Amino acid sequence: MRVSFQVNGAQESVDDVWEGESLLYMLRERMGLPGSKNACEQGECGSCTIYLDGIPACSCLVAAGQVHGRSVRTVEGLAQGDMLDPVQQAFVDAGAVQCGFCTPGLLVQTHDLIDRIPDPSDVEIREALSGNLCRCTGYEKILDAVYLAVERKDAIK
Ligand code: FES
Ligand code: FES
Numbered sequence: 001m002r003v004s005f006q007v008n009g010a011q012e013s014v015d016d017v018w019e020g021e022s023l024l025y026m027l028r029e030r031m032g033l034p035g036s037k038n039a040c041e042q043g044e045c046g047s048c049t050i051y052l053d054g055i056p057a058c059s060c061l062v063a064a065g066q067v068h069g070r071s072v073r074t075v076e077g078l079a080q081g082d083m084l085d086p087v088q089q090a091f092v093d094a095g096a097v098q099c100g101f102c103t104p105g106l107l108v109q110t111h112d113l114i115d116r117i118p119d120p121s122d123v124e125i126r127e128a129l130s131g132n133l134c135r136c137t138g139y140e141k142i143l144d145a146v147y148l149a150v151e152r153k154d155a156i157k
Helices: 023-030 086-093 103-116 122-128 140-151
Strands: 003-007 010-014 049-052 055-058 071-073
Touching (some): 023 049, 049 103, 055 103, 103 122, 103 140
Antiparallel strands (some): 003 010, 049 055
């Protein structure tokens, strides 16, 4: 089947999508968008989080055919050209990236959190990120990055 949808602001079509293909697979293997990571493929880790019609979703749990006519924004779509999004920059500046496997999902979730709740409490941050698992850190640097991003929120698009 052919799937046509908007991804990171551009209209795209992908041919020969098979029924069981996930959105994550289509993005990574067919569309040159490997930012979303495939860590568990079971909806458990959040590494594959993207925006689907403006709402975060695990792309490993979305069938590629389901996005026909819809809008997807991936972690690649957070940056403005060569300029990192302030959330991305905050993760770099806070040293919140080790292997980086969890990072794309955390970036999208943090971006969404600050969009919904500009001044989140500690509990709201922990709840928002509770579905995103990091295998590398004790999460402190990640929380530092989120607070840094909150400080810089006026620049987030
Ligand atoms: S790869 Fe999708 S939730 Fe883990
Ligand atoms: S930085 Fe390695 S899984 Fe989070």
